Amino acid sequence: MIAGGADAPLATLAAGVVDPSTMVVTLSSGSQVIIPASTPVVDSLGRIHTWCSPLDQGARWYQMGATLASGLALSWLREHVFALEGPDTYAKLDRWAADTPPGAEGLLFLPYLAGERTPHLDPHARAVFLGLSTGHHRGHLTRAVMEGATLALYDAARILTDLGSRPTRLILVGGGARSTVWRQIVADVFGIPVTTLATVDGSALGAALPAGAGIRAYDLNQTASTWARYDEFVQPNANAHRLYQRLLPIFRDAYTKHRDDFRLLAEIASNTT
Numbered sequence: 453m454i455a456g457g458a459d460a461p462l463a464t465l466a467a468g469v470v471d472p473s474t475m476v477v478t479l480s481s482g483s484q485v486i487i488p489a490s491t492p493v494v495d496s497l498g499r500i501h502t503w504c505s506p507l508d509q510g511a512r513w514y515q516m517g518a519t520l521a522s523g524l525a526l527s528w529l530r531e532h533v534f535a536l537e538g539p540d541t542y543a544k545l546d547r548w549a550a551d552t553p554p555g556a557e558g559l560l561f562l563p564y565l566a567g568e569r570t571p572h573l574d575p576h577a578r579a580v581f582l583g584l585s586t587g588h589h590r591g592h593l594t595r596a597v598m599e600g601a602t603l604a605l606y607d608a609a610r611i612l613t614d615l616g617s618r619p620t621r622l623i624l625v626g627g628g629a630r631s632t633v634w635r636q637i638v639a640d641v642f643g644i645p646v647t648t649l650a651t652v653d654g655s656a657l658g659a660a661l662p663a664g665a666g667i668r669a670y671d672l673n674q675t676a677s678t679w680a681r682y683d684e685f686v687q688p689n690a691n692a693h694r695l696y697q698r699l700l701p702i703f704r705d706a707y708t709k710h711r712d713d714f715r716l717l718a719e720i721a722s723n724t725t
Contacts, residue, residue: 462658468680479628
């Protein structure tokens with residue numbers, strides 16, 4: 453019998469993450485924070501997912517928090533705000549964000565374009581640019597979207613740490629990991645070193661690992677912990693981390709203050725369509 457898995461846990465396996473000291477963060481259309489666990493830890497409020505892993509020993513469980521709009525938010529900005537086209541559009545967004553300081557000079561973005569899963573479980577949550585002024589330009593908007601999506605992931609990871617997880621390093625996977633700016637933002641927001649996987653096709657590679665173990669080509673636990681190859685190692689910037697820690701309460705409060713407004717706006721929208 454061969455145990456399979458969903459895309460996010462298989463990407464975790466492909467990243468060589470088999471113990472609770474390491475967190476995997478995926479930057480895709482929607483994103484996830486994932487930590488292996490030796491025993492099942494269930495959130496009584498249902499904000500995270502806990503499920504079996506393909507491993508048959510050690511960290512046989514995974515905990516996951518999920519957000520709905522990371523790459524999706526950047527794609528929305530590219531297509532519907534900037535109307536950018538062509539193969540170099542994401543490189544252009546990266547340059548704009550790189551030329552903008554951390555904190556986007558007082559511009560925050562709540563990335564709830566499609567509602568939100570962890571930690572809010574709110575289908576009515578909506579996106580907000582907070583602090584927008586005439587002094588802000590396309591670089592500020594771009595960086596704010598990247599930072600807002602990352603702050604949302606940090607908010608999701610807080611549920612895992614509240615339940616007892618204490619990761620000391622972070623492995624970044626997914627299409628967003630190609631961005632040098634976004635990699636640094638993740639390191640700075642989380643305040644721990646970030647390592648990127650040498651390939652972004654983690655889910656497909658992760659599916660191959662248990663398949664090989666199923667035909668007895670190798671031991672899954674041993675191979676999963678040694679086979680992964682890593683790319684860039686990014687250290688967090690202490691000053692940027694302190695800045696993001698100051699912004700985090702504003703980010704969280706913005707959702708709380710507007711939660712009822714989001715529901716009212718959804719009601720108004722449903723009555724006018």
